Amino acid sequence: MIALSGDAVAIAPRLLGARLISSVxxxxxxxxxxxxxxYRDDDQASHSHRGPTPANRAMFGPPGRLxxxxxxxxxxxxxxxxxxxxxxxAILFRAGRPLDGIDxxxxxxxxxxxxxxxxxxxxxxxxxxxxxxxxxxxxxxSPVRLQLGEVERDYVATPRIGISKAVDLPWRFVAx
DNA sequence: GAGCCGATATTCT
DNA sequence: GAATATCGGCTCC
Numbered sequence: 570m571i572a573l574s575g576d577a578v579a580i581a582p583r584l585l586g587a588r589l590i591s592s593v594x595x596x597x598x599x600x601x602x603x604x605x606x607x608y609r610d611d612d613q614a615s616h617s618h619r620g621p622t623p624a625n626r627a628m629f630g631p632p633g634r635l636x637x638x639x640x641x642x643x644x645x646x647x648x649x650x651x652x653x654x655x656x657x658x659a660i661l662f663r664a665g666r667p668l669d670g671i672d673x674x675x676x677x678x679x680x681x682x683x684x685x686x687x688x689x690x691x692x693x694x695x696x697x698x699x700x701x702x703x704x705x706x707x708x709x710x711s712p713v714r715l716q717l718g719e720v721e722r723d724y725v726a727t728p729r730i731g732i733s734k735a736v737d738l739p740w741r742f743v744a745x
Numbered sequence: 746g747a748g749c750c751g752a753t754a755t756t757c758t
Numbered sequence: 759g760a761a762t763a764t765c766g767g768c769t770c771c
Contacts, residue, residue, distance in 0.1 A: 586756070595764075614763070615746030615763085616763075619756090622755080624755060624756080630750085638755090639754050640754095640763065641752080642762090643753055643765075644753080644764050646764080647767070661763060687764070687765070690764090690765075693765095701769075729763075732763060
C-alpha cells in the first residue's frame with residue numbers, strides 16, 4: 570500500500586501503472602495510469618496556491634480523495650489529493666491506457682480511438698464529472714477507485730503541460 | 746502530420 | 759475583461 574500523504578512529487582511517479590476504476594452510472598470502466606503531473610501548495614501553477622475556493626476545496630481535504638475541476642469551461646480533470654490534510658497538494662491524472670469497459674468508453678467518447686490520452690478525455694471515458702468531486706478513491710464502494718500498482722514503472726520526468734507558471738519544473742511523469 | 750480557433754465555468758485583475 | 763492543469767474540427771500542407 571503506497572502512502573498518499575507524502576510529497577506529491579515523490580508520490581506521482583509511483584502512481585504510474587496504477588489502475589483507475591470507475592463504476593459511475595453502473596458501467597465498469599478501468600484504465601492503467603500512464604501519465605501524471607504533481608501540483609504542490611507552494612507551487613505557483615497549482616490551483617490551490619492562492620487558497621481554497623469552492624471549486625478546489627477537495628484539494629484541501631484528506632489524502633486519497635478525488636478532486637475534479639472544470640478546465641477551460643468544458644472539460645473535467647481528475648486529481649488524487651495527497652496529504653497532509655489541508656496542504657492543497659494533488660496529482661493530476663493526465664492519461665491512461667484503457668483496460669476494461671472499452672465499449673463504454675467508446676460510447677462516452679463518441680469515437681473508437683484516443684479514449685483516454687488526455688486529462689479531459691480520461692474523465693470523459695471514465696464518466697467522471699464534478700458529481701464525483703471529493704469521493705474517497707481508496708474506499709471500497711466508491712464510484713471511482715484507485716488500485717495502486719505493485720511495482721514501480723520506468724518513467725521519464727518532463728515539464729508540465731498547459732501552464733504558464735513554474736514551467737521549468739519537471740513534475741510531469743510519463744510511463745515508458 | 747502541424748497549426749489555428751471556438752466552446753465555456755470559474756477565478757482573478 | 760482576461761486567463762486557464764483542454765479538446766476536436768477545421769484548414770493546409
